[in-house]
Amino acid sequence: MFIDAAGLSPADTYRLLVGSVVPRPIAWVTSGRDPVNLAPFSSFTWVSQHPAMLGFTVNRRAHGRKDTIRNIEAYGEYVVNIADESMLASLHASSEGMPPDVGEAEHLGLALEDSRVIGIPGLADAPVRMECRYHSTTAFSPTGGEFVVGTVVAWSIRDDIVRVGSTGAASIDTELLRPIGRLAGPRYTPLGRVMELPPVPGG
Secondary structure, three states, X not given: OOOOHHHOOHXXXXXXXXXXXXXXXOEEEEEOOOOOEEEEEOOXXXXXXXXXXXXXXXXXXXXXXXXXXXXXXXXXXXXXXXXXXXXXXXXXXXXXXXXXXXXXXXXXXXXXXXXXOOOOOEEOOOOEEEEEEEEEEEEOOOOXXXXXEXXXXXXXXOHHHEEEOOOOOEEEOHXXXXXXXXXXXXXXXXXXXXXXXXXXXXX
16 A cells, blocks of 8 residues: 555544554653643653753644643653553553643552652652753644653662663663553553664674
8 A cells, every 4th residue: 555645634644653653662751730740652762862862742632732741841840751561551541631730640549759850750650760851842743743852860760670780880671671662542562572682893
């Protein structure tokens, strides 16, 4: 089947994207205060190694911009939480559209924990929390695709998934983290089998 992108509606384009770009990591973002907003975003990646910078796309709802992007621009900071398999049901439920005066974490019974550097809390049980300061928003389309970028100013990592090398540098054991990947529709995937190959010279 050949599909000319020029003739696709926004909804048709979205369906093809989420089926093609898989699996996708999920940024589970806490933002704002009183209440703290919680929402998952699966168009998520890092955009700079040093300083560490993360980016994720926020699409509009029918009534306008989502609470997450309004909170981030208003407060200038937020937390990207990484969920493991045990948190899947809560992560999925947090995508429900709720009024701005409802905190999704509280609604779902998820404990919050104060951040160490910024003023926005993260999820207490998330195995990885990245405290971020807002950098920029780039709007790409009239349908509401806005790419939010922030700089990571601190990590909180669960001790049992940390590996410390001979040089003293810390890394995260992905197989112990057991992150969740997003597929098309309301479908997710666990980490699955990990295949390790020899390093490529100069790679």
